[in-house]
Amino acid sequence: MEPKDLEYFEKLLFKEREHIQMELQDTEEKIRVSQQESSSDLSLYPTHEADIATDAESREGSVFIVENKAAILGKIDRALKKISNNEYGICENCGKEIERERLKCIPYAELCVKCEEEREG
Ligand SMILES: [Zn+2]
Structure with a gap:
């Protein structure tokens, strides 16, 4: 991958990380x-069982998130480590380059x- 591409994806990764940390x-x-x-x-208060269940479910959902x-x-x-090792964008299974469009969606x-x-599948 060209250095300018690496730079592009590095920025993308930093942005994504910031975004996820905020959501977290x-x-x-x-x-x-x-x-x-x-x-x-x-x-x-006396709590209805149904309320407890809903609470627990939504909490479980949040924990999952x-x-x-x-x-x-x-x-x-x-991925950031791979960028500094110049190994970024290589499929971990087959060793081929990962599609550029895919990396733009999921850096x-x-x-x-x-x-x-x-x-x-
Ligand atoms: Zn592959």
């Missing part, structure tokens, strides 16, 4: 608030379209 903070804040709310609910985003952050860091992609499809 936001989601963690929501989890914290919902935990506080549910504990005060329990002590002050946090884990998911944390995994993406890890991938972004790895932290580790597999080319073909390998990703094979893994999912």
Whole structure:
């Protein structure tokens, strides 16, 4: 990959990382608030079981989002490391170049379209 392309994707990765870190903070804040709310609910009011279930579900969903985003952050860091090692944009499975259009959508992609499809299918 040309140095100017690497520079382009590096910027993209930094932007993506910033974006995800913000979302992560936001989601963690929501989890914290919902935990506080549910504990005060329990002590002050009789709570319907249905409410508890919905609360737990939405909290579980948020935890899933946090884990998911944390995994993406890890991938972004790895991609940034690859850029400094000049290994960026190479499929980890077949060793071919990952499609440029794919990297523009998912700058932290580790597999080319073909390998990703094979893994999912
Ligand atoms: Zn591949």
